[in-house]
Amino acid sequence: MGEQMSTAVVIRAQLRRLRGAAGLNQEEYGRRVHYSPSLISAVELGQATPTLAYLKRADEVLGTGGLFVALRELGRREREPIWFRPWLEAEREAAQLRCHGAMMVPGLLQTADYARAVFRLDTALSPDRVEEMVAARLDRQSILGGDDPAHLTAVIDETALRRFSEGMAELMVGQLRHLLDCARRPHIRVHLLPVGLGLHAGLFGPFILGWSADGDWTGFLDNQIGGTVVDEVEGMATLLRRWESVRSDALSRQQSIDLIEEILKPWT
Structure with a gap:
């Protein structure tokens, strides 16, 4: 597994974990972040790549202090030579x-x-x-x-x-x-x-x-x-x-x- 993939796995795992810790199912979480439950599921399963806007909204709703945006930036840097x-x-x-x-x-x-x-x-x-x-x-x-x-x-x-x-x-x-x-x-x-x-x-x-x-x-x-x-x-x-x-x-x-x-x- 490459560096970029490991960062992506961390993002997916933390999205699932923090959503669960907040007591939100995918439907309720989708309403709060303004994305469909199907997209929430696809992101958490690795079937869709979360955009910057998606991760910014996740940080706001889950109160992470910018964790997901920071992880995305780390992954972006790792993809470059x-x-x-x-x-x-x-x-x-x-x-x-x-x-x-x-x-x-x-x-x-x-x-x-x-x-x-x-x-x-x-x-x-x-x-x-x-x-x-x-x-x-x-x-x-x-x-x-x-x-x-x-x-x-x-x-x-x-x-x-x-x-x-x-x-x-x-x-x-x-x-x-x-x-x-x-x-x-x-x-x-x-x-x-x-x-x-x-x-x-x-x-x-x-x-x-x-x-x-x-x-x-x-x-x-x-x-x-x-x-x-x-x-x-x-x-x-x-x-x-x-x-x-x-x-x-x-x-x-x-x-x-x-x-x-x-x-x-x-x-x-």
């Missing part, structure tokens, strides 16, 4: 994020199907591990929701959106529609680097920058076998210069939305 966890902490604290996606749609803007296809490119990953990583990626995207979301500016190479190869059309249609939905949200800006641009600084590779409320910058570089957190002054200065370069070469927000719609049109 060890080398990625330092960046994950910085990303969750960031008020602003600046992301350059060179040849793929950035993880924060991926659909589940797109993420699954990306992870399946690593043939060493088992199907179960792929699903764990997809769930972790979707959890990671929660920083873009809620009442006080992080502000994201993403620059993406147009070629990343034109991968409509055989068997990929439906997946890419879903991804581009999702990207359009994201690009129209007030706290998310998507800018495309057009195909005809030629050489540009983004060809050095993908990266993401996070700015925290206390004014500190942290960066993250992807590579073929992992990733590297960048927080020293010289490294951050280089990444900020690269960011200014790719952002200045990219299309405007509306031009980018129009181009995504143009790319999508023949496939819908």
